[in-house]
Amino acid sequence: MKPETIQAKLEHLLPKVQKPGRYIGGELNQVTKDWDGTPYRFAMAFPDIYDLGMSNLGLAILYDIINKQEDALAERVFAPWADMEQLMREEDIPLYSLESKRPLSAFDVVGFSLPYETLYTNTLNMLDMGNVPLFSAQRTNNDPLIIAGGHATLNPEPMVDFIDAFVIGEGEDVILEILQAVRHWKDNKTSRESLLRSLAAIWGVYVPAFYSVRQDFDGTILDVTATTPEAQLPVIKRIVPKLPPPLTNFIVPYVDVTHNRIPIEIMRGCTRGCRFCQAGMITRPVRERPVSEISDAIKLAMEQTGIEEIGLLSLSSSDYDEVLTLVKEVTTRFKDRHINISLPSLRIESFSVELMDLLKENSRRGGFTLAPEAATERMRNIINKYVSTEQVLETAGEIYKRGWQTIKLYFMIGHPSETLEDVEAIGELCKAVLREGRKALGNRARVNVGVSTFVPKPHTPFQWVPCDSIKQIEAKQQILRKALRGPGLKFNWTDPKATMLEAWLSRGDRRMGHVIYKAWEKGAHFDAWQEHFDYGIWMEAFDDAGLEPTFYTHRERPIDEILPWDHINAGLTKKFLTEDYLWSLEGRTRVDCRERCFACGILPKFAQIRRDNPGDVWECPEVRSPKRSRREVIPLVQV
Amino acid sequence: MAGEELQRIRIKYAKQKSIRFIGHLDMLRAWERTLRRADLPVAFTQGFHPHARINLGAALPLGFTSSWELVEVWLEKGVAIGDLEQMLQAALPPGIAILAIEVIDNLAPKLQKQIVSAEYEVTFKSPSLLNDMRGRIDELLAQENHPRTRRGKTYDLRPLVEKLTLEENRDGITLRMRLTVGEGRTGRPDEVILALEEDPLSVLIHRSRLIFRDSSPGNN
Numbered sequence: 001m002k003p004e005t006i007q008a009k010l011e012h013l014l015p016k017v018q019k020p021g022r023y024i025g026g027e028l029n030q031v032t033k034d035w036d037g038t039p040y041r042f043a044m045a046f047p048d049i050y051d052l053g054m055s056n057l058g059l060a061i062l063y064d065i066i067n068k069q070e071d072a073l074a075e076r077v078f079a080p081w082a083d084m085e086q087l088m089r090e091e092d093i094p095l096y097s098l099e100s101k102r103p104l105s106a107f108d109v110v111g112f113s114l115p116y117e118t119l120y121t122n123t124l125n126m127l128d129m130g131n132v133p134l135f136s137a138q139r140t141n142n143d144p145l146i147i148a149g150g151h152a153t154l155n156p157e158p159m160v161d162f163i164d165a166f167v168i169g170e171g172e173d174v175i176l177e178i179l180q181a182v183r184h185w186k187d188n189k190t191s192r193e194s195l196l197r198s199l200a201a202i203w204g205v206y207v208p209a210f211y212s213v214r215q216d217f218d219g220t221i222l223d224v225t226a227t228t229p230e231a232q233l234p235v236i237k238r239i240v241p242k243l244p245p246p247l248t249n250f251i252v253p254y255v256d257v258t259h260n261r262i263p264i265e266i267m268r269g270c271t272r273g274c275r276f277c278q279a280g281m282i283t284r285p286v287r288e289r290p291v292s293e294i295s296d297a298i299k300l301a302m303e304q305t306g307i308e309e310i311g312l313l314s315l316s317s318s319d320y321d322e323v324l325t326l327v328k329e330v331t332t333r334f335k336d337r338h339i340n341i342s343l344p345s346l347r348i349e350s351f352s353v354e355l356m357d358l359l360k361e362n363s364r365r366g367g368f369t370l371a372p373e374a375a376t377e378r379m380r381n382i383i384n385k386y387v388s389t390e391q392v393l394e395t396a397g398e399i400y401k402r403g404w405q406t407i408k409l410y411f412m413i414g415h416p417s418e419t420l421e422d423v424e425a426i427g428e429l430c431k432a433v434l435r436e437g438r439k440a441l442g443n444r445a446r447v448n449v450g451v452s453t454f455v456p457k458p459h460t461p462f463q464w465v466p467c468d469s470i471k472q473i474e475a476k477q478q479i480l481r482k483a484l485r486g487p488g489l490k491f492n493w494t495d496p497k498a499t500m501l502e503a504w505l506s507r508g509d510r511r512m513g514h515v516i517y518k519a520w521e522k523g524a525h526f527d528a529w530q531e532h533f534d535y536g537i538w539m540e541a542f543d544d545a546g547l548e549p550t551f552y553t554h555r556e557r558p559i560d561e562i563l564p565w566d567h568i569n570a571g572l573t574k575k576f577l578t579e580d581y582l583w584s585l586e587g588r589t590r591v592d593c594r595e596r597c598f599a600c601g602i603l604p605k606f607a608q609i610r611r612d613n614p615g616d617v618w619e620c621p622e623v624r625s626p627k628r629s630r631r632e633v634i635p636l637v638q639v
Numbered sequence: 640m641a642g643e644e645l646q647r648i649r650i651k652y653a654k655q656k657s658i659r660f661i662g663h664l665d666m667l668r669a670w671e672r673t674l675r676r677a678d679l680p681v682a683f684t685q686g687f688h689p690h691a692r693i694n695l696g697a698a699l700p701l702g703f704t705s706s707w708e709l710v711e712v713w714l715e716k717g718v719a720i721g722d723l724e725q726m727l728q729a730a731l732p733p734g735i736a737i738l739a740i741e742v743i744d745n746l747a748p749k750l751q752k753q754i755v756s757a758e759y760e761v762t763f764k765s766p767s768l769l770n771d772m773r774g775r776i777d778e779l780l781a782q783e784n785h786p787r788t789r790r791g792k793t794y795d796l797r798p799l800v801e802k803l804t805l806e807e808n809r810d811g812i813t814l815r816m817r818l819t820v821g822e823g824r825t826g827r828p829d830e831v832i833l834a835l836e837e838d839p840l841s842v843l844i845h846r847s848r849l850i851f852r853d854s855s856p857g858n859n
Contacts, residue, residue: 020660028732254661306672
């Protein structure tokens with residue numbers, strides 16, 4: 001369908017849907033290029049609605065990088081909300097890009113951003129609405145190349161039927177190498193197979209068609225082998241040696257979106273080593289941006305976008321080396337500009353009163369968030385996030401004293417060996433925090449408690465651990481519900497069935513593809529949305545596929561089992577993860593690896609990159625020369 | 640800050656077809672951001688949640704276009720009109736076109752209080768059998784009252800319709816209407832369309848003029 005036809009049909013459709021501004025494009029800083037004059041065309045897709053997709057930093061970064069290439073263009077595609085989808089299907093309107101209203105199938109490459117797993121059915125839905133064959137094996141050279149990146153791809157196996165090539169790790173450099181392969185493919189009209197083989201040779205790209213997974217009769221994996229010479233085994237994630245200057249020229253939405261703010265990463269990676277945290281494990285090494293670069297980026301972003309809030313993002317902001325300098329600098333420099341500068345993800349331990357005072361000046365009095373995760377010493381040691389109860393209460397007290405009325409506390413239930421006493425302790429701690437609040441503010445003090453349910457994620461020391469069952473979760477939530485009743489307390493919890501979805505999608509193997517397809521076929525979509533998630537559909541899909549969900553969720557995996565994601569390498573060694581898991585069983589903790597390197601595997605793997613980028617660029621130790629590198633890293637356990 | 644030191648400016652602008660699906664609150668947000676990009680010294684209110692002193696004239700419903708929209712901005716210090724125009728032009732998002740800028744007396748009444756009626760042009764998306772439209776218009780105008788219910792509330796539409804005419808041209812027919820604007824009594828063109836037994840989804844509504852209480856310069 002031609003863009004003009006789509007545009008004309010939209011004129012009639014849009015008055016009938018909720019928030020039509022989602023579907024029109026045309027915003028400030030959008031990039032539109034001459035279609036016919038730009039030979040290589042990418043559709044950057046986020047498998048949820050505009051409101052969420054516009055907050056995705058990865059998509060914005062890649063959009064910018066591709067559009068800066070003279071011979072390439074990138075346009076955005078988001079999932080239409082249910083009401084718009086229905087009308088589009090009725091009117092035979094294909095899924096189209098916002099910039100030029102071109103159908104998805106008109107592009108050479110469609111790149112999906114997959115930050116989490118519950119977007120999988122939407123991904124299939126977008127392919128379907130875009131008239132792209134769902135299955136990789138069915139696509140011909142007339143169909144776009146379908147690639148995907150984002151944190152969920154660290155276990156790509158559940159989606160291998162549908163994605164031609166996965167981009168593991170950071171996309172800034174590798175996207176240009178992929179573009180180069182696409183140029184060659186298009187110019188020389190080579191076969192799809194030869195395109196895929198050239199992609200498989202690129203560091204960080206996983207082409208699932210070139211790997212064979214043999215399964216035992218009980219469903220566990222016997223081995224994974226590469227079937228072409230280009231296919232790497234393992235596929236090692238891609239990192240950028242040094243963070244490039246931050247993006248500032250963000251597209252400015254007209255409509256209200258989830259995050260009305262400019263996202264600026266102050267640092268990537270995390271050195272804390274919390275055992276449940278996949279993000280901290282897979283985004284190593286820690287690389288910080290200099291204060292001046294961040295400050296200048298804020299200025300530029302204000303000139304180019306005028307957006308009223310800046311989010312200084314990282315996994316653990318108070319660990320940023322110069323955090324006080326940064327906050328002082330930006331609050332001073334932008335004092336009279338009436339913008340809100342937020343610094344989320346602060347650690348309780350590295351919290352200083354000074355930092356709190358600086359933040360008070362500039363941030364709105366919303367809630368202040370702390371994430372203790374566990375409430376007993378035993379559990380804290382097991383998960384390696386040791387914050388004492390005294391520290392929590394003292395920090396909470398200082399926050400309330402400075403006028404913040406609401407503290408948001410995040411906890412997690414379902415960690416290995418957790419008992420009901422551990423759960424009760426969460427309730428006690430929250431009430432103790434509220435008491436601190438009452439001391440400072442009387443009845444105005446509030447505590448909002450968010451308790452999520454732990455799902456053991458790939459590439460973490462807990463990846464072998466089973467997930468709690470629905471009944472176990474319900475029992476624990478019931479305890480908390482009782483404990484957190486009353487004025488000043490609010491309790492938010494996650495539907496245990498939604499947790500199961502997260503569990504089987506993140507821990508699944510290749511066979512999950514059948515389940516995902518069936519679920520989609522039966523109508524599953526917007527699984528991340530409470531109002532659309534349908535557990536029954538997924539149970540039917542599992543039944544259809546002849547698979548048992550508990551195989552993925554509740555089975556405790558032996559340490560020597562080949563895991564479905566083992567052939568994807570996040571930079572960590574299995575030895576490191578195993579060691580850390582065994583330590584957790586003894587309740588042994590590890591300090592922040594800025595203090596002492598635990599040989600996670602990043603340094604040997606990326607030794608040359610580290611040598612080329614010495615000094616403060618990374619938080620890892622230096623790697624001075626090939627001869628000395630073995631002495632730098634001290635193994636803690638003799639194998 | 641004393642009111643005399645501030646500069647009050649009024650901008651007349653067009654909301655074009657490309658952004659007709661942007662609503663009233665979206666437009667406010669768009670102006671806030673435009674002013675921030677232009678680095679203009681916008682005044683903010685005091686208090687716990689300071690907000691920018693930007694005032695949109697009569698709200699324009701989602702789906703409408705306009706060639707006569709008004710926004711007032713209070714600036715902390717005076718900026719020459721010529722400079723203002725330049726700075727704003729450079730910062731505008733697509734779909735908004737500035738038609739005029741003037742400095743307004745700080746003590747003049749609030750913008751919303753000054754607007755008493757609005758004129759609209761309504762065109763039909765596809766030509767249809769509208770032969771008896773003249774008759775339907777005459778019928779509506781002949782009535783003394785025309786009760787309607789909108790969002791659960793009943794009101795009388797007729798007194799809000801100050802003028803209603805039909806124009807035939809090569810492309811079809813255009814309805815022109817002047818409707819009252821006021822607190823609790825604002826006439827909506829889509830309501831008039833419904834009263835004429837047509838579907839508001841079948842028309843394009845364009846605001847062509849905002850009329851002030853007296854013959855002040857805002858009438859140009």
